[in-house]
Amino acid sequence: MFLALGALGGYAYYYFVGCYNGTCPISGNPYISTLYGMAIGFILTLGDKKPDQPKADQLQAEKNSDTANNETGDKR
Numbered sequence: 154m155f156l157a158l159g160a161l162g163g164y165a166y167y168y169f170v171g172c173y174n175g176t177c178p179i180s181g182n183p184y185i186s187t188l189y190g191m192a193i194g195f196i197l198t199l200g201d202k203k204p205d206q207p208k209a210d211q212l213q214a215e216k217n218s219d220t221a222n223n224e225t226g227d228k229r
Contacts, residue, residue, distance in 0.1 A: 163190020
């Protein structure tokens, strides 16, 4: 979704801000400005992922196994 929004934003940048004489490297070409927008959209997707958090069952199982290991004298 961010890729599509980035592409749309890149093309909008070309359309509304772009340079008309063609000497601007990004905004002078609609394809390049769209690709740059997609790249920015991709970068935004990288920050959108949330780290997996362990479930309560897993935490309880780890806590129980650590307690059992400490009672038997096993050291980690």
